[in-house]
Amino acid sequence: MKMVINGGGKVGSFLAMAMVKNGHLVTLIERRLEVSQKVALEVPEALIILGDGCDVRYQEDAGVDNADVFVTVTGDDDDNLVACQIAQGVFSVQRAIARVNNPKNEAIFRALGIEAVSSTTIIARLIEEEISIGNVVTLQALKKGKMALVEIELPKAGGAGAGVQIQDLELPQDCVLVSIVRDDDIIIPRGETLLEGGDTVVVLTKVANEKALTRSLVGK
Numbered sequence: 001m002k003m004v005i006n007g008g009g010k011v012g013s014f015l016a017m018a019m020v021k022n023g024h025l026v027t028l029i030e031r032r033l034e035v036s037q038k039v040a041l042e043v044p045e046a047l048i049i050l051g052d053g054c055d056v057r058y059q060e061d062a063g064v065d066n067a068d069v070f071v072t073v074t075g076d077d078d079d080n081l082v083a084c085q086i087a088q089g090v091f092s093v094q095r096a097i098a099r100v101n102n103p104k105n106e107a108i109f110r111a112l113g114i115e116a117v118s119s120t121t122i123i124a125r126l127i128e129e130e131i132s133i134g135n136v137v138t139l140q141a142l143k144k145g146k147m148a149l150v151e152i153e154l155p156k157a158g159g160a161g162a163g164v165q166i167q168d169l170e171l172p173q174d175c176v177l178v179s180i181v182r183d184d185d186i187i188i189p190r191g192e193t194l195l196e197g198g199d200t201v202v203v204l205t206k207v208a209n210e211k212a213l214t215r216s217l218v219g220k
C-alpha cells in the first residue's frame with residue numbers, strides 16, 4: 001500500500017515508522033526544515049518532501065494521485081481539512097483520513113466525506129465503555145467504528161441469557177452471535193443452543209446496541 005502523510009510531528013513520524021515496518025510505501029510532507037530532517041533520520045525508508053501539504057504542488061510531488069491513502073495529522077484542523085479536500089478533489093485519492101484536534105469539527109469532516117480521527121473522542125468512548133459496559137470487551141472495531149466484534153461474559157451465577165436458547169433471546173437488531181466459548185470448547189451457536197452461566201459469547205453488533213445487548217445477555 002502506498003500512503004502519503006501530511007505532517008511530520010510526533011503523530012506523523014510515529015505513523016510513518018509504523019507503516020514502513022509493516023511493509024508499506026510511505027511519503028511524508030512536512031513544511032518545517034528541522035522537523036523534516038529529523039523524520040528523515042528516524043524513518044530513512046520514507047520519502048520526505050519539504051513543503052506545505054496544503055499546496056497542490058507538494059501533494060503532486062508526493063504522488064498523492066497514485067496513493068492508496070492520504071493521511072493528514074497536523075495540529076491544525078483547518079490545514080487538515082484543506083489538505084484532504086485537495087487530495088480528494090484534485091488527485092481523487094481513494095481514501096482520505098484526517099486527525100481532528102477539536103472533536104467539535106468531526107461532523108464537518110465527515111459531511112465532506114473525510115474520515116475523521118479524534119483522540120479525544122476515542123478516549124472518551126473507551127472510558128464510557130469501561131464505566132457503563134463492564135462486561136463487554138471490544139475485540140475489533142469495524143465499519144469506521146460503527147460496528148464491533150465484542151466479547152461478553154455471562155456471570156457464573158447466571159444472567160438474563162443463562163438457560164435460554166439462542167432462538168429465544170431478545171437481542172437488539174443487527175446483532176449476530178458468532179461463537180460461544182465454554183471452558184475449553186468453542187461452540188458455533190445455533191437456534192437450539194442453550195447458553196450457560198460462565199459462557200463467553202462473541203457477538204458482531206452495532207456499537208450503539210452494546211448496552212441493550214448487555215442487558216439481554218447479562219441483565220444489567
